[in-house]
Amino acid sequence: MSLLSTLNDDMKQAMKAKDKDKLQVIRMLKASIQNEQIKAGRDLNEDEELTVLSREMKQRRDSLTEFEKADREDLAEKVKTEIAIVEQYLPAQLSDEEIRQIVAAAIEKTGAASPKEFGKVMGVVMPQVKGKADGNQVNAIVKELLQ
Template identity: 40%
Template sequence: MALIEKLKEEQKSAMKAKDKTRLGTIRLALSAIKQREVDERITLSDDEIVAVLTKMVKQRRDSIAQYEDAGRQDLADVEQSEITVLEDFMPQPLSDEEVAALVTSAVTEANAQGMQDMGKVMGILRPQIQGRADMGVVSGLVKTKLS
């Protein structure tokens, strides 16, 4: 089943279960997907939908950090519950060993010699890792590998 259909089915289930948090989060996700489709006049593939969901999770993590710094744990908890719902629709995260193996193979595949080849390596890794690992951590691993 395509990811967009899965989101719509879960939206119906959340309506029937009267789960307001889940329903609201799914509606936000569907709205963000629809907005991108309208803006770019395209139909998003599952990979592009995962990219939208990844961006939403990243925004919520940033918000959690800001709320916790301001002492607003109640708002941070709301954001955390939204992350939990969004992660249900994302691919399984990669383990640290799997990420390290992918980085090593990408460095070999790109025939990278130094930091000037980091863009090539990240270009190879991005489609494989998108939504399954934190790109900041992956970037740090690549930098370490190329140094």
């Protein structure tokens, strides 16, 4: 079942349950996916849908960080709720240990030995963890292991 049909089904359930927060987030996700389909001129494959979801999640995490810096707890709580809803549509997230294993394998594969080769390692790691790990988390682990 495609992500769009899942979103449509969940949107109907949210309407019936009168869950306005969930309905709003689902509509935003659906609109983002449909916009990408229009740009591409075709239906998106799973990987492209995952890219859209990851982008939506990143936007919300960035917003959360900014709201917390500005001491706007009211807005931060709203964004936390949105993040929880978006997470339902993303694949299970990798643990730090699993990310470390992937990064270590990438370092071995690329032969990277110094922080200067950070880009090489990230280029190998990111496609493997796409949608399964936060980029900032991966970034930190790569920097740590290249030290």
